[in-house]
Amino acid sequence: MTFKKTILCIGAGYVGGPTMALIAYKCPQYKVTVVDIDPKRIAKWNSDNLPIYEPGLDEIVKATRDRNLFFSTEIEREIKESDIIFVSVNTPTKMFGAGSGMAADLQYWEKTARQIRKYAESHKIIVEKSTLPVKTALAMERILSSAENDIHFEVLSNPEFLAEGTAIKDLEDPDRVLIGSRETPSGLKARDELVEIYANWVPRERIITSNVWSSELSKLVANAFLAQRISSINSITALCEKTDANIMEVARAVGMDSRVGSKFLNASVGFGGSCFKKDILNLVYLCRHYGLDEVADYWEGVVRINDYQKERFILNMLSAMFNTLAGKKICLFGFSYKANTGDTRESPAIFIARRLIEEKAELVITDPKALNNAMIDLNGVDGKISYVEDPYKASANCDAIAVMTEWEIYANLDFEKIYKSMAKPAFIFDGRNILDHKRLYEIGFNVFPIGKPALTHF
Numbered sequence: 001m002t003f004k005k006t007i008l009c010i011g012a013g014y015v016g017g018p019t020m021a022l023i024a025y026k027c028p029q030y031k032v033t034v035v036d037i038d039p040k041r042i043a044k045w046n047s048d049n050l051p052i053y054e055p056g057l058d059e060i061v062k063a064t065r066d067r068n069l070f071f072s073t074e075i076e077r078e079i080k081e082s083d084i085i086f087v088s089v090n091t092p093t094k095m096f097g098a099g100s101g102m103a104a105d106l107q108y109w110e111k112t113a114r115q116i117r118k119y120a121e122s123h124k125i126i127v128e129k130s131t132l133p134v135k136t137a138l139a140m141e142r143i144l145s146s147a148e149n150d151i152h153f154e155v156l157s158n159p160e161f162l163a164e165g166t167a168i169k170d171l172e173d174p175d176r177v178l179i180g181s182r183e184t185p186s187g188l189k190a191r192d193e194l195v196e197i198y199a200n201w202v203p204r205e206r207i208i209t210s211n212v213w214s215s216e217l218s219k220l221v222a223n224a225f226l227a228q229r230i231s232s233i234n235s236i237t238a239l240c241e242k243t244d245a246n247i248m249e250v251a252r253a254v255g256m257d258s259r260v261g262s263k264f265l266n267a268s269v270g271f272g273g274s275c276f277k278k279d280i281l282n283l284v285y286l287c288r289h290y291g292l293d294e295v296a297d298y299w300e301g302v303v304r305i306n307d308y309q310k311e312r313f314i315l316n317m318l319s320a321m322f323n324t325l326a327g328k329k330i331c332l333f334g335f336s337y338k339a340n341t342g343d344t345r346e347s348p349a350i351f352i353a354r355r356l357i358e359e360k361a362e363l364v365i366t367d368p369k370a371l372n373n374a375m376i377d378l379n380g381v382d383g384k385i386s387y388v389e390d391p392y393k394a395s396a397n398c399d400a401i402a403v404m405t406e407w408e409i410y411a412n413l414d415f416e417k418i419y420k421s422m423a424k425p426a427f428i429f430d431g432r433n434i435l436d437h438k439r440l441y442e443i444g445f446n447v448f449p450i451g452k453p454a455l456t457h458f
Contacts, residue, residue: 003031003068007197008082010112012036012045012071014052014167014274014343015129015160016088021060022171024069026201033070033078045071053342053369056168079119084193086158087112088129091278099285106136113143120151125190128157128216137180137212154190156181157212159219164273165340177207180215220283224299227276229264231305237267237451238312247451248433267451269404269431270309272337272347277303310348313402313450314355317429320448320456321400326360329423331398333391334405334432335367335374342369348431349404350377357383366394368407392418400427406434419443425457 007023009016012034024032036042044051046065050058061069072078079085089108095101109130116126126144128137137155144153157180162170177198181191195207210218233251240247247267255262271277280299287296318325337347344350349365353374356363362384365374371387378385388394391410395401395418403410411434419426428440429448437447441455448454 001068004029005083005193006030006081007032007084007086008078009034009086009088009129010036010075010115011086011088011090011130012038012041012051013088013090014164015162016086017045017050017052018054018057018162018167019088019129019160019171020086021057021064021069022168023197024064024067025060027197028064028068030197031068031070032064033072033082035072035075035078037073037075039073042071042073053340054167055165055340060168075115076119079116080121082124083122084125084127084197085116086127086129087116091130101281106139109136109140110143113140116153117144117147120153123152124154125193126153126155127194128155129160136216152186154182154186155212156187156190156194157215158194159215161219161222164343165338172201174202174206177202178210178215178218179207180210180212183211220279220286223275223279224283224302226264227271227280227306228299228302230268230271230276231302231309233265233267234270234309234450235305237309240451241316241453244453245451246453250451267433268309268348268406269313269352269450270306270348272345272349273343274345277306277346310351311355313348313429313431314352314359316448317356317400317402317427318359320429320446320454321427324359325356327362328399329362329364329397330356330400330402331364331366331391331395333366333395333401333403333410334370334407335365335377336370336405339406339408342367342373344370344373344377347377347404349374352402352404352431353378353385354381357381357385364388364394364398366391367405368409370405392421396421397423398426399423400429402429403431403434406432411435415440415445416443419445 007030009020016034020032020034041051050061087109089112091106091109126140137157140155159178161174179191179194181187191209198207236250237247240250251265251267254260255265280303284296284300321328332349332353335347335349336342336344353363364386366388367374371389375387391413426445428445430437431450433449437449437455440447446456
């Protein structure tokens with residue numbers, strides 16, 4: 001089959017894999033190849049057991065794989081043959097040297113840029129898909145243009161706005177697609193080519209174009225604003241618990257104000273995921289770099305509140321369970337940072353688990369999709385931890401249950417059966433406020449929600 005264009009994505013992770021699968025599905029006229037340096041990850045993409053879980057992803061991959069969607073480790077060959085290259089490599093927070101703990105670690109991104117420069121044999125459009133600091137496109141342009149040949153690279157910014165657990169839905173029906181380019185004739189031409197791809201299924205009015213720098217910054221700011229809303233409502237949960245107010249009633253009243261809106265006002269044990277904390281700290285680092293310390297302090301407060309909320313959850317458990325957790329068996333319902341994904345990056349459950357072990361508790365962890373990642377995250381932690389997929393077996397003989405993830409299955413369990421199997425007095429700490437607290441209390445549990453009065457039998 002003759003394809004209109006050849007698209008390459010370097011990086012087969014949570015962004016690159018689903019995004020390219022959807023492009024291949026919506027654009028059969030394009031050949032789409034995803035490459036990665038990890039052969040085990042590529043092997044999984046080529047199997048019936050994909051390396052990530054997203055509702056609807058399996059069906060799309062099966063419909064397109066080996067038709068116009070391919071997964072490969074042959075990076076050199078694919079760079080040579082591609083017309084458009086999406087760069088979707090990992091950009092974690094830098095944990096060494098200048099900017100440690102805040103700045104983005106760009107070593108993988110730079111290696112990829114140099115790899116493209118080394119193997120490219122024709123003009124190419126390079127699309128930043130990874131979340132990167134402002135002005136990174138300029139650095140990429142400098143690396144790519146330093147080759148002693150006449151190959152031209154046009155760098156575009158196309159940040160992703162996917163939410164894990166709904167990534168396929170977000171890709172199929174996005175709020176917006178943002179494409180940033182140089183405002184030069186060649187930059188605008190390259191931008192139009194990328195617009196043409198998305199226009200196969202996205203209405204033109206939702207495809208926003210801007211300069212590169214606005215596009216890069218928009219991604220950081222969008223995540224900062226969303227995380228800010230979570231930290232804002234979570235900060236009020238502590239006040240609710242002291243004053244016998246109900247955070248769900250407060251959030252409903254606030255959310256009905258059309259100027260505020262109801263999204264991201266669900267109180268919880270804290271936010272997680274690969275983006276929020278990383279992007280806020282990146283924004284903080286940028287602000288400090290430009291001498292904007294007051295702005296940096298403001299955004300850093302969002303992360304501090306999130307850390308405070310997780311520690312407060314542990315202290316509430318400690319206080320409720322007679323000021324000691326030593327020797328007590330506690331079951332964590334969920335380990336992924338949100339429902340409908342196996343991703344555990346920056347999950348509050350990691351912090352909670354480690355702190356519970358510090359308090360000499362015994363842990364049982366259950367999750368429908370994230371147990372393997374939980375084992376990796378807690379590898380080397382010195383304590384008694386077991387991993388059980390069945391929540392009924394996991395909670396048996398436990399002193400307490402702590403709900404970490406808002407999986408729907410947890411709200412629909414037979415808690416009378418669970419209560420009978422637990423040690424007494426039995427406690428539930430609902431870190432997501434997804435359970436029927438009154439019903440749990442009637443069964444016999446001592447119930448501690450987030451931002452609501454506790455229901456106890458003593």
